[in-house]
Amino acid sequence: MKIFSAEQLKKADALTIKNQNITSEELMERAASLTTEEIHKRIQNAEIDIKIFCGVGNNGGDGLVIARLLIEKGYHVKVFVVNYTDKRSDDFLLNYERLKETTNDWPEYIKDEGDFPALSQNDFIIDAIFGIGLNRPLEGWIANLVKHINNSKAFILAIDMPSGLFLDRILKKEYQLISASFTISFQTPKLVFFLPQTMDYVGDLQVLDIGLDREFLNSEKTNSNLISKHEARVLYKPRKSNSHKGDYGHALIIGGSYGKIGSMVLTTTAALRTGAGLVSTFVPKCGYTILQTALPEAMVITDKNEEKLTNIDHSMDPSVICFGMGAGKDQMTVQAFKKLLQATEKPMLIDADGLNMISENKELLEFLPKKSVLTPHPKELERLIGEWEDDFDKLKKVEEFTKTYDVILVLKGSHTFTCAEGNIYINNSGNPGMATAGSGDVLSGIITGLISQQYEPLAAAILGVYLHGLSGDIVAENKSYQALISGDIAENMGAAFQSLFAD
Numbered sequence: 238m239k240i241f242s243a244e245q246l247k248k249a250d251a252l253t254i255k256n257q258n259i260t261s262e263e264l265m266e267r268a269a270s271l272t273t274e275e276i277h278k279r280i281q282n283a284e285i286d287i288k289i290f291c292g293v294g295n296n297g298g299d300g301l302v303i304a305r306l307l308i309e310k311g312y313h314v315k316v317f318v319v320n321y322t323d324k325r326s327d328d329f330l331l332n333y334e335r336l337k338e339t340t341n342d343w344p345e346y347i348k349d350e351g352d353f354p355a356l357s358q359n360d361f362i363i364d365a366i367f368g369i370g371l372n373r374p375l376e377g378w379i380a381n382l383v384k385h386i387n388n389s390k391a392f393i394l395a396i397d398m399p400s401g402l403f404l405d406r407i408l409k410k411e412y413q414l415i416s417a418s419f420t421i422s423f424q425t426p427k428l429v430f431f432l433p434q435t436m437d438y439v440g441d442l443q444v445l446d447i448g449l450d451r452e453f454l455n456s457e458k459t460n461s462n463l464i465s466k467h468e469a470r471v472l473y474k475p476r477k478s479n480s481h482k483g484d485y486g487h488a489l490i491i492g493g494s495y496g497k498i499g500s501m502v503l504t505t506t507a508a509l510r511t512g513a514g515l516v517s518t519f520v521p522k523c524g525y526t527i528l529q530t531a532l533p534e535a536m537v538i539t540d541k542n543e544e545k546l547t548n549i550d551h552s553m554d555p556s557v558i559c560f561g562m563g564a565g566k567d568q569m570t571v572q573a574f575k576k577l578l579q580a581t582e583k584p585m586l587i588d589a590d591g592l593n594m595i596s597e598n599k600e601l602l603e604f605l606p607k608k609s610v611l612t613p614h615p616k617e618l619e620r621l622i623g624e625w626e627d628d629f630d631k632l633k634k635v636e637e638f639t640k641t642y643d644v645i646l647v648l649k650g651s652h653t654f655t656c657a658e659g660n661i662y663i664n665n666s667g668n669p670g671m672a673t674a675g676s677g678d679v680l681s682g683i684i685t686g687l688i689s690q691q692y693e694p695l696a697a698a699i700l701g702v703y704l705h706g707l708s709g710d711i712v713a714e715n716k717s718y719q720a721l722i723s724g725d726i727a728e729n730m731g732a733a734f735q736s737l738f739a740d
């Protein structure tokens with residue numbers, strides 16, 4: 238699903254109104270009635286106090302329509318108008334009049350701290366103060382109102398987006414914004430819903446299709462995309478019935494050191510479970526028996542050294558090389574890695590200590606094969622590209638890095654971002670149970686397994702990240718977040734592939 242900027246969303250609204258020959262007020266009614274249906278579905282006529290805070294722009298207008306429709310369904314609703322300016326949008330005014338016609342209980346006005354209502358944690362609060370029209374940080378009594386709402390500990394539903402959040406920048410900590418329990422957003426999600434610094438303010442997310450102009454949504458260019466099942470599915474390449482293992486490539490997985498051979502087992506299992514035709518591993522001698530025992534399907538070649546990699550002499554022509562898991566950073570290993578990079582032309586996958594070695598020996602960067610996939614977690618990324626001011630600055634630096642070295646960066650996190658060629662693909666599968674040792678090793682194996690099967694490295698990264706999350710979701714459903722271990726993610730790749738096409 239494409240992710241648009243505020244300007245693009247406004248353009249989409251305007252085009253929809255024109256092409257569907259409707260008024261902006263009808264579009265607002267549509268968005269708000271779909272939202273009301275969702276609320277009704279969830280709270281099922283519960284006897285709770287619903288308190289709706291409405292701004293005086295169109296986000297407030299949405300709030301007024303939701304209030305009217307909820308009152309018509311018999312809910313107990315109290316509306317507060319957050320009077321941050323004397324100007325009102327036309328659709329706010331129109332719906333203000335309509336609300337008055339529906340109920341004799343006039344909305345209360347909030348003009349300063351003295352007007353703040355008492356809130357209880359049993360209230361159901363709807364935040365319709367600001368949406369995509371916010372143009373400066375919240376200040377004065379409005380900021381205090383947001384603090385008051387957040388402090389209530391009530392359930393907060395944000396309409397379109399939490400008030401105070403910007404779509405294109407991160408505010409300094411001192412500024413207030415609504416910390417929502419749930420956000421219902423219109424048509425397309427917003428980038429800030431997925432950034433580590435802002436995602437917590439959004440709570441659970443639901444995006445409602447409000448029927449904006451299809452033509453615009455399909456043709457408008459954007460560089461951010463959310464990858465859900467539909468987007469992942471189109472990347473999948475079915476297997477021909479007339480095929481043999483040679484068609485699915487030969488993956489060579491290199492890494493491990495004394496005490497860290499387990500990471501190699503995880504990566505190798507994942508590459509096999511993802512469908513690589515052949516998988517060989519290259520490990521220090523101490524890994525031989527472990528890998529041969531754990532994975533009879535894999536071939537094992539060893540370094541001369543017992544405990545670490547010193548000379549990667551493989552004399553093969555693998556379809557893809559994956560390097561770094563558990564490799565350590567010994568100087569001899571750095572030299573072996575350098576030689577490997579110099580001798581490799583095909584895109585590689587580089588993870589863990591492979592990335593750390595590059596960060597500590599920046600001269601290695603110039604030998605990176607083009608289109609290689611690098612999979613750093615946040616600390617590894619920081620070592621690689623340096624510190625960033627905030628998440629937007631990070632994305633800018635990541636873009637520069639991927640363009641300079643012509644590589645694909647997979648930024649691992651609760652929402653993993655795959656970045657290449659100025660584009661961002663945000664993953665929408667996975668769960669907190671996957672924050673566990675070895676989860677990244679499994680991801681490396683999955684992506685390697687896909688590249689081995691002739692997926693383009695970028696497609697392999699996007700699909701691999703999605704399948705990794707999907708497998709984790711399947712495991713968590715059966716085992717809980719706590720009991721999920723990374724080997725389970727590799728073992729359940731079969732269920733993940735099946736689930737990719739199950740609706």
Ligand SMILES: NC(=O)C1=CN([C@@H]2O[C@H](COP(=O)(O)OP(=O)(O)OC[C@H]3O[C@@H](n4cnc5c(N)ncnc54)[C@H](O)[C@@H]3O)[C@@H](O)[C@H]2O)[C@@H](O)CC1
Pocket residue numbers: 250251261264265268292293294295296297299321322326366367368369370371372373374375376379396397398423
């Ligand atoms: N345009 C449309 O057709 C639709 C719009 N919708 C809603 O409309 C929203 C956007 O509405 P608006 O563009 O009216 O903008 P908002 O309602 O988000 O903001 C209203 C106004 O607040 C003022 N403002 C901004 N920052 C402020 C601050 N820090 N302190 C005080 N005042 C400030 C600005 O003058 C701005 O125009 C969307 O988020 C969505 O909720 C939906 O109804 C769907 C259809």
Ligand SMILES: [K+]
Pocket residue numbers: 296364365366367368395396397398399400
């Ligand atoms: K809002």
